[in-house]
Amino acid sequence: MTTTPERARVQPPPSAVDTVTLTSETARKGDRLPRWVLKTISPIVLIALWQLLSSVGVLEDDTLASPWTVVQTAAGMWADGSLQSAVITSVIRVLAGLGVGLVAAVVLATLAGLFRRGEDIIDAPMQMLRTVPVIGLIPLLIIWFGINEEPKIILVGLAVTFPLYMNLYGGIRNVDASLIEAARTLGLGWFGQVRHVILPSAMPQFLIGLRYALGTAWLALVFGETINATSGIGYEMNKAREFFATDIIVVCLALYAILGLVADMIVRGLERGLLSWRPAFSGK
Amino acid sequence: MATGVQREVTPKAVSVRGLTRRFDDRAVIEDLDLDIEPGQFVALLGASGCGKSTLLRILADLDRDVSGEVTVPRKRAVGFQAPRLMPWKKVWRNVVLGLPGKPNRERAVAALTEVGLVHRVDVWPKVLSGGEAQRAALARALVREPDLLLLDEPFSALDALTRITARGLVDEVWQRHGCAVLLVTHDVEEALALADRVLVMQDGKIGYDAPVDLDRPRDVTDPEFQRLRAELLARLGVH
Ligand SMILES: Nc1ncnc2c1ncn2[C@@H]1O[C@H](COP(=O)(O)OP(=O)(O)O)[C@@H](O)[C@H]1O
Numbered sequence: 001m002t003t004t005p006e007r008a009r010v011q012p013p014p015s016a017v018d019t020v021t022l023t024s025e026t027a028r029k030g031d032r033l034p035r036w037v038l039k040t041i042s043p044i045v046l047i048a049l050w051q052l053l054s055s056v057g058v059l060e061d062d063t064l065a066s067p068w069t070v071v072q073t074a075a076g077m078w079a080d081g082s083l084q085s086a087v088i089t090s091v092i093r094v095l096a097g098l099g100v101g102l103v104a105a106v107v108l109a110t111l112a113g114l115f116r117r118g119e120d121i122i123d124a125p126m127q128m129l130r131t132v133p134v135i136g137l138i139p140l141l142i143i144w145f146g147i148n149e150e151p152k153i154i155l156v157g158l159a160v161t162f163p164l165y166m167n168l169y170g171g172i173r174n175v176d177a178s179l180i181e182a183a184r185t186l187g188l189g190w191f192g193q194v195r196h197v198i199l200p201s202a203m204p205q206f207l208i209g210l211r212y213a214l215g216t217a218w219l220a221l222v223f224g225e226t227i228n229a230t231s232g233i234g235y236e237m238n239k240a241r242e243f244f245a246t247d248i249i250v251v252c253l254a255l256y257a258i259l260g261l262v263a264d265m266i267v268r269g270l271e272r273g274l275l276s277w278r279p280a281f282s283g284k
Numbered sequence: 285m286a287t288g289v290q291r292e293v294t295p296k297a298v299s300v301r302g303l304t305r306r307f308d309d310r311a312v313i314e315d316l317d318l319d320i321e322p323g324q325f326v327a328l329l330g331a332s333g334c335g336k337s338t339l340l341r342i343l344a345d346l347d348r349d350v351s352g353e354v355t356v357p358r359k360r361a362v363g364f365q366a367p368r369l370m371p372w373k374k375v376w377r378n379v380v381l382g383l384p385g386k387p388n389r390e391r392a393v394a395a396l397t398e399v400g401l402v403h404r405v406d407v408w409p410k411v412l413s414g415g416e417a418q419r420a421a422l423a424r425a426l427v428r429e430p431d432l433l434l435l436d437e438p439f440s441a442l443d444a445l446t447r448i449t450a451r452g453l454v455d456e457v458w459q460r461h462g463c464a465v466l467l468v469t470h471d472v473e474e475a476l477a478l479a480d481r482v483l484v485m486q487d488g489k490i491g492y493d494a495p496v497d498l499d500r501p502r503d504v505t506d507p508e509f510q511r512l513r514a515e516l517l518a519r520l521g522v523h
């Protein structure tokens with residue numbers, strides 16, 4: 001009754017304010033489990049479950065070999081050298097295909113991205129060809145190139161060319177016009193603008209393309225090697241199918257997965273090295 | 285009338301005769317004449333959209349789609365509203381970008397020292413604050429030792445305190461380098477604090493052109509300063 005209305009408005013009772021206490025994020029992260037531990041827990045649980053199902057006989061070896069059998073098979077394949085030679089053959093195919101596709105994509109995207117003429121001549125057919133599923137070309141490739149290394153390398157090359165081309169071309173076309181203008185006022189000619197502005201600004205998009213291309217490269221290789229090959233991971237897998245050797249098939253799948261992971265790590269390393277200038281968001 | 289930017293040795297830093305620039309048949313600049321003396325600091329004011337940036341871009345040789353005669357120094361530098369640093373180049377490489385020969389670190393360091401940014405030589409532009417980035421852009425302009433420095437609202441994106449510091453810095457480097465400056469601004473006090481001469485652009489021409497005969501450093505409380513300020517505001521349609 002004694003407080004004036006004004007006073008009551010200026011000083012609300014403390015209970016009227018809903019507060020939160022903000023604690024340090026770094027401190028909170030510190031007392032949690034390290035991330036690599038968290039990341040490895042769920043795969044380990046899955047493998048343990050798989051082993052359990054095999055041991056009690058729910059999963060038979062003809063359906064899916066147990067993890068322990070798979071490990072033993074891998075050791076045996078390592079001992080007789082078939083694992084190494086399959087991996088080397090497949091990696092060489094991917095690298096060769098990637099090399100061919102990289103050169104083709106960089107040349108085509110640079111020409112199409114930098115020159116109006118190049119865009120007219122190159123981009124329209126690329127956009128059309130892009131819609132053809134690469135795997136569908138296998139019969140043609142076999143007719144044209146036989147069953148040796150060429151069709152496999154070309155298949156991988158075609159599979160990587162399109163994602164690389166699309167991303168590099170898009171990256172070049174998305175360059176910030178205000179930076180080009182700044183470069184002109186600094187006295188950079190056309191070549192200097194390409195070198196110091198256009199290509200560096202296209203790099204992030206290009207690396208996204210590279211990452212995607214590596215994924216499609218392995219996919220193309222799996223097809224190339226299972227349909228027509230006398231060596232390589234896909235060949236081993238196809239051979240194993242005839243004997244219901246699910247252990248070898250799982251070993252081969254694991255090899256593909258590991259190689260895919262390694263490729264992804266290499267691109268991530270490239271990104272860290274080449275894109276450290278970017279104000280990046282690394283996630284929570 | 286033939287288009288093209290001709291360059292020759294003249295006693296003027298800038299000489300513009302009968303300049304016209306159209307966008308889709310609408311003349312933004314029409315029959316404009318302008319001379320700037322070497323070493324003169326000129327501020328260009330005008331309502332938003334009246335063609336100040338268009339004129340500056342023409343003087344910077346970013347736009348040759350014009351008719352009329354334009355003579356500018358061979359050595360020019362431009363500062364934009366945004367710093368426009370290349371994010372993929374360390375600060376010092378940004379500063380010497382476009383200079384002939386190999387990137388010269390010492391020259392970059394000297395220029396960055398001049399704008400008070402030596403401690404930022406080796407960082408990526410992303411870590412610079414707005415004021416620091418604008419100072420790096422100024423160093424990049426100065427390292428070219430221009431005879432004409434074109435600045436398009438270089439302070440307008442900065443906070444009030446940083447703007448005062450940046451303004452002082454431009455004054456300082458102009459006195460040291462002695463280049464002609466054309467500063468586009470929408471801030472009357474800024475124009476009067478820095479310039480030897482103020483221009484107001486109107487209807488595609490220089491509608492008002494007056495010297496600023498005030499001692500430096502400028503004193504805002506000087507009655508003559510106040511008088512010029514009132515006159516400029518009236519010219520700009522602010523009463
Ligand atoms: N590239 C362009 N195409 C069409 N119109 C333009 C272009 N650049 C500027 N203009 C027009 O010219 C006028 C002057 O623009 P500008 O010089 O940027 O004004 P300001 O004085 O604010 O700097 C504006 O009406 C703008 O819309």
Ligand SMILES: [Mg+2]
Nearest residue numbers: 336337338436
């Ligand atoms: Mg403008």
